[in-house]
Each structure stands twice: as C-alpha cells, then as structure tokens.
Amino acid sequence: xxxARKALLEVLKTSEEPVSASHLIKHPSIRFDQATVYRNLxxxxxxxxxxSFILHCTExxxxxxxxxxxxxxxxxxxxxHCQICHRFIDLGDCRYDEQLSRxxxxxxxxxxxHTFFLTGLCKACKSSTASAN
Amino acid sequence: xxxARKALLEVLKTSEEPVSASHLIKHPSIRFDQATVYRNLxxxxxxxxxxSFILHCTExxxxxxxxxxxxxxxxxxxxxHCQICHRFIDLGDCRYDEQLSRxxxxxxxxxxxHTFFLTGLCKACKSSTASAN
DNA sequence: AATAATTTGCGAATGACTTGCAAATATGAG
DNA sequence: CTCATATTTGCAAGTCATTCGCAAATTATT
Ligand SMILES: [Mn+2]
Ligand SMILES: [Mn+2]
Ligand SMILES: [Zn+2]
Ligand SMILES: [Zn+2]
Numbered sequence: 001x002x003x004a005r006k007a008l009l010e011v012l013k014t015s016e017e018p019v020s021a022s023h024l025i026k027h028p029s030i031r032f033d034q035a036t037v038y039r040n041l042x043x044x045x046x047x048x049x050x051x052s053f054i055l056h057c058t059e060x061x062x063x064x065x066x067x068x069x070x071x072x073x074x075x076x077x078x079x080x081h082c083q084i085c086h087r088f089i090d091l092g093d094c095r096y097d098e099q100l101s102r103x104x105x106x107x108x109x110x111x112x113x114h115t116f117f118l119t120g121l122c123k124a125c126k127s128s129t130a131s132a133n
Numbered sequence: 134x135x136x137a138r139k140a141l142l143e144v145l146k147t148s149e150e151p152v153s154a155s156h157l158i159k160h161p162s163i164r165f166d167q168a169t170v171y172r173n174l175x176x177x178x179x180x181x182x183x184x185s186f187i188l189h190c191t192e193x194x195x196x197x198x199x200x201x202x203x204x205x206x207x208x209x210x211x212x213x214h215c216q217i218c219h220r221f222i223d224l225g226d227c228r229y230d231e232q233l234s235r236x237x238x239x240x241x242x243x244x245x246x247h248t249f250f251l252t253g254l255c256k257a258c259k260s261s262t263a264s265a266n
Numbered sequence: 267a268a269t270a271a272t273t274t275g276c277g278a279a280t281g282a283c284t285t286g287c288a289a290a291t292a293t294g295a296g
Numbered sequence: 297c298t299c300a301t302a303t304t305t306g307c308a309a310g311t312c313a314t315t316c317g318c319a320a321a322t323t324a325t326t
Contacts, residue, residue: 001323002272002273002274002323004273017308019267020313021313021314022312024196024198024281032274032275033274033275034275035275035276035277035315035316036273036274036312036313038197038313038314038315039273039274039315041272044288054187054189055248056187059310060208060220060282061312061313062187062195062282062283062310062312062313063315064314065256079288080236080240080244082242083245089242090241091236091240094297100251103213103224103251107213107222107255107256108255108256108259109213109215109222109251109253109254109255109256109259110254110259111213111251111252111253112216112251112252112253112254113250113252113253114249114252115188115249115250116247116248117247117248118160118233118236118242118244118246118247119244119245119246119247119248120177120242120243120244120245120246121242122134122240122241122242122243123240126241126242126243128258129298135291135292135303135304135305139306139307153282154282154283155281155282161269163306165306166305166306166307167282167283167287167306168283168284168305168306168307169304169306171282171283171303172304172305173304194281194282194314195281195282195313195314196281197283210287216282240295261269
C-alpha cells in the first residue's frame with residue numbers, strides 16, 4: 001500500500017458521498033499527480049476497495065465518482081444526486097440481487113456489473129427554488 | 134423537422150438497440166457533420182423523441198447511447214450490454230415508478246431522471262469463451 | 267550493495283463532445 | 297415573389313476527463 005493509495009483510501013473512507021477524481025486531485029491531503037490519482041483509483045477498484053459509477057451533471061459534466069467499499073463481497077450502495085446542490089443522498093444497500101438473478105435466468109446472460117442512480121431536486125433545493133419565485 | 138432530424142430519428146426508430154453518436158456519425162444514411170448530429174440528438178431528446186444514457190465499455194470507451202422514444206409519457210426501456218459482442222439486450226419497460234415514488238416520499242426529493250443498466254456476458258459469448266479454453 | 271519490479275510526475279495525446287462563426291436554408295409578412 | 301428574420305449547418309478549433317510514454321524515484325529481491 002503506497003502513500004498515494006493510503007491517502008486516497010482515507011479520503012474515500014471518510015467521505016459521506018461518492019467523490020470524483022477531480023475532487024480528489026484538488027483535495028488538500030492528496031498531493032499527487034492526476035495520473036497517479038487516476039491510476040490508483042483503478043487499482044483500488046480492481047482490488048475491491050472502491051466502487052464507482054459515471055454520472056453526468058450539467059454543471060460538472062461527465063465524471064466517474066468513487067466510494068469506499070469495505071470488502072469485495074459487501075453490498076455497495078446506490079445514490080440520488082441533486083442537480084442543484086450536487087449533494088448525493090444514500091439510498092442504502094443494493095437490493096437488486098434477486099432481480100438480477102431472475103434476469104440472468106430469463107436471458108441466459110451473466111451480469112458482471114450494474115449501474116443505478118437517480119437525479120433530481122433534493123428537498124432543500126426544491127423549497128429554495130420555490131421561494132425564489 | 135429538418136433532414137438531419139428526420140434521418141436521425143429514422144435510424145433510432147429502426148434500430149433494435151441503443152446507438153451511440155459515433156455510430157450514427159458513421160451510419161451511411163447520416164451524411165451530416167458530427168456537430169449537427171450531436172446538436173440534433175440533444176434536440177430530439179429535449180423534445181421527448183429520444184432517450185439516452187451514458188455507458189462505459191472497455192473497448193468503446195465512454196459514450197452516450199440513444200434510443201427512440203415514441204411519446205413523452207411512454208415508458209422507456211432498460212438494457213443489458215454484453216462486454217464481448219457489445220450487443221444490447223432489451224430488459225423491457227421500466228418498472229421503477231413505484232420504487233421511485235417510495236424513495237421520493239421517504240427522502241423528500243423529486244426524481245427527474247434515473248439510470249439503470251446491466252453489463253456482463255451474453256449467453257452466446259459465455260459459451261464461445263468457454264469453448265476457447 | 268546490485269538487480270529487478272513497481273510507482274510516480276510530467277507533458278503530451280486521446281476521444282467524446284462543444285462552440286464560434288459565417289454560409290446555407292427555411293419561414294413569413296407584405 | 298422578395299426582402300428581412302430566424303434556424304440550421306459545416307468546418308475548424310476548443311474543452312475536458314482520462315490515458316499514455318518515458319525517465320526518475322521507490323520499493324522489493326537476491
Ligand atoms: Mn453534480
Ligand atoms: Mn460496448
Ligand atoms: Zn439539492
Ligand atoms: Zn455477447
């Protein structure tokens with residue numbers, strides 16, 4: 001475990017929500033080149049220590065977001081992303097296992113990965129845009 | 134409805150699976166500049182005539198895929214993507230409406246959009262990689 | 267210590283997508 | 297039809313996240 005990997009893992013571990021590579025690169029405790037950050041994010045994910053998904057938002061563009069994963073077998077989470085304040089809301093553990101198995105049975109394919117997330121307006125941003133009228 | 138828009142819509146309408154902008158740009162019946170293709174795909178989506186999602190695959194990279202949408206209110210589909218042959222398998226109409234409402238209730242947010250898709254190995258590709266051993 | 271393997275920083279490249287702008291088309295009132 | 301206005305297009309250049317080549321720096325092995 002190199003310094004870069006330790007530092008990245010620490011930020012992911014303490015972050016309440018998924019973080020993008022660009023966020024990590026700007027993070028004060030991440031004093032490494034962007035190439036190092038990207039390379040190690042791949043490494044962490046392939047080691048099962050991180051999860052990621054690609055999300056597009058008008059303001060920040062298309063980026064991959066990473067979150068800490070305790071163990072290879074532990075269930076990951078899915079998220080809601082607010083288009084206004086850009087915060088993520090944790091929807092809890094993934095509950096798609098049975099559904100995926102049913103699809104695997106029905107179609108004969110093997111699912112290696114799945115992507116699921118929501119985007120919209122969070123409670124707070126709904127009220128503030130409403131009062132802005 | 135300009136020629137470019139008609140041509141794009143026709144390809145989307147007759148395609149069995151979601152298609153990327155790069156695919157459309159190379160398509161024989163799409164004789165338009167890439168900027169025109171991208172601009173009109175945005176247009177079609179904002180008019181409710183197309184749906185899209187971003188998918189990353191090792192071989193083709195990260196791209197947005199478009200599919201035809203009959204009417205603004207009609208349910209879209211979700212898809213499985215094979216990492217080997219790159220074909221999409223239609224999983225049918227979206228069935229997440231009630232689940233999304235439940236989350237909206239529980240968290241107070243409003244969902245504007247959601248992304249869901251699977252990746253893995255299709256039946257055919259599983260057997261051909263198995264026999265390759 | 268000497269050698270081999272891995273990781274890092276830097277700068278350049280990649281690839282999807284976007285943008286500025288002037289030419290081409292379409293729209294439409296008179 | 298005709299001139300004026302609005303929209304769309306092609307081209308070339310730009311943007312932005314991510315990747316790559318390569319040589320220097322670290323780390324692990326012998
Ligand atoms: Mn955002
Ligand atoms: Mn693919
Ligand atoms: Zn918000
Ligand atoms: Zn396949």
